Amino acid sequence: MYPALPLNEMTTDDKLAIMELLWDDLSRTPEDMRSPAWHAEVLAEREKRIENGETHFSDLEDVEKRLRKALP
Numbered sequence: 001m002y003p004a005l006p007l008n009e010m011t012t013d014d015k016l017a018i019m020e021l022l023w024d025d026l027s028r029t030p031e032d033m034r035s036p037a038w039h040a041e042v043l044a045e046r047e048k049r050i051e052n053g054e055t056h057f058s059d060l061e062d063v064e065k066r067l068r069k070a071l072p
Contacts, residue, residue, distance in 0.1 A: 005018070
């Protein structure tokens with residue numbers, strides 16, 4: 001059984017703080033966290049696109065420039 005949390009009474013900041021605590025705890029034992037099978041499938045497909053020249057990468061500075069133009 002899971003501990004009951006008063007989610008409907010918590011602020012967004014409270015919920016985010018709890019998520020951070022959970023993530024910090026989980027990340028102490030990364031060997032216990034396994035990626036789902038679909039992660040490997042997505043990575044394999046992306047690698048295939050790179051090898052086939054079907055995708056491209058953007059330089060971080062170019063991305064920052066585009067974002068600054070797009071955002072107010």
